[in-house]
Amino acid sequence: DPQQIELASKRRLRRFIVIDEVVDKLYGSKVRAYFRENNVQHKILSLPTTEETKSMDLVLNILQEVQSFSLDRRTEPIIAIGGGVCLDIAGLAASLYRRRTPYIRVPTTLLSYVDASVGAKNGVNFLQCKNKLGGYTPPVASFLDRSFIQSIPRRHISNGLGEILKMALMKHKGLFDLLKNHGKYLLDTKFQSYNGFARHGDAALQTTRIAIETMLEELAPNLWEDDLDRLVDFGHLISPELEM
Ligand SMILES: NC(=O)c1ccc[n+]([C@@H]2O[C@H](COP(=O)([O-])OP(=O)(O)OC[C@H]3O[C@@H](n4cnc5c(N)ncnc54)[C@H](O)[C@@H]3O)[C@@H](O)[C@H]2O)c1
Incomplete structure (x- = not known):
């Protein structure tokens, strides 16, 4: 009303x-x-x-x-x-x-x-x-x-990097290259840009943006998961059991 x-x-x-x-x-x-x-x-x-x-x-x-x-x-x-x-x-x-x-x-x-x-x-x-x-x-x-x-434990940065790597492997070579070239730097700086070295550019922004965009491309047309053949489920066959 x-x-x-x-x-x-x-x-x-x-x-x-x-x-x-x-x-x-x-x-x-x-x-x-x-x-x-x-x-x-x-x-x-x-x-x-x-x-x-x-x-x-x-x-x-x-x-x-x-x-x-x-x-x-x-x-x-x-x-x-x-x-x-x-x-x-x-x-x-x-x-x-x-x-x-x-x-x-x-x-x-x-x-x-x-x-x-x-x-x-x-x-x-x-x-x-x-x-x-x-x-x-x-x-x-x-x-x-x-x-x-910036305040999450290093182990949880690795968890997030694992998620990004999944998208890179399944969908985006550019994202894979970003991880290959800047992965260690991103882990060490916890994805903060303020202490970025010139050769890393704004790797944190680029990596997170592409990861989210590729995720959206996958999720948006299949929001209710009618199609169970999902690229984002790569690894999910065994992972939920391990996580519990
Ligand atoms: N709904 C979805 O689409 C979706 C997608 C992926 C994962 N999930 C779910 O998300 C969960 C995993 O999420 P997660 O990895 O974020 O774990 P989490 O929510 O357990 O957080 C991990 C740890 O970080 C701490 N924490 C959170 N923010 C912090 C910060 N800024 N600084 C310091 N510590 C912080 C939390 O207290 C916790 O101890 C799983 O249960 C999974 O099923 C849901």
């Missing part, structure tokens, strides 16, 4: 934010300052979003808090800030609340930056099986800020 939406737009902005506990410790004060400065009434729910806690329990936890915030699904998209686990859990909660509440993804790991940021999927683990419960509800927006990646 346009009238209702106009009325709501005159009210003070309100936002419900789900944030990974680790990310909250590192960036929470900046996030809070941002909402305060912009006069946005907000509730920040900080959760331990790990592969072990990626379950319906956390989804229900979020939903209880969303309900007590009296969230208006027409004008108040939920914001999820964290790695792929946080984005998947919060996305599932948003898709369930009042049958579908819009949500925004803010990826903070390299893997979620190049992968979960652009997909439609969400989900949680169930009965020891990875992502057994979930759905396809794309976010209304993804905000990409590479500076979050």
Whole structure:
């Protein structure tokens, strides 16, 4: 109802934010300052979003808090800030609340930056099986800020590089060459550009941009995965079992 939406737009902005506990410790004060400065009434729910806690329990936890915030699904998209686990859990909660509440993804790991940021999927683990419960509800927006990646552990940079290598091997020789020439540099500098040496140009920007574009090319025409022959599933035959 346009009238209702106009009325709501005159009210003070309100936002419900789900944030990974680790990310909250590192960036929470900046996030809070941002909402305060912009006069946005907000509730920040900080959760331990790990592969072990990626379950319906956390989804229900979020939903209880969303309900007590009296969230208006027409004008108040939920914001999820964290790695792929946080984005998947919060996305599932948003898709369930009042049958579908819009949500925004803010990826903070390299893997979620190049992968979960652009997909439609969400989900949680169930009965020891990875992502057994979930759905396809794309976010209304993804905000990409590479500076979050500077604080993730080196091992998780390697995880993200693995995801990028998959796209390079399956789809893009230029991306493969970027990894061949700058991979070690990208790992050492955690994809930050400020300390770039001339010979590496802006390898971080180019690599992440091409990785996301090639990912989008694959996902967009097959958003609901009707075609199961997906290049992005390269390696997935065995990987979910190993990851659990
Ligand atoms: N929905 C999709 O399309 C999609 C795509 C790919 C992967 N996934 C899912 O994503 C998950 C993996 O995501 P992930 O690799 O981001 O793991 P993750 O969410 O577990 O994050 C890895 C670790 O990094 C920490 N962390 C996050 N941001 C940080 C930051 N900026 N600084 C320091 N530490 C930080 C987290 O607390 C966590 O300990 C899997 O569960 C997978 O199923 C979903």
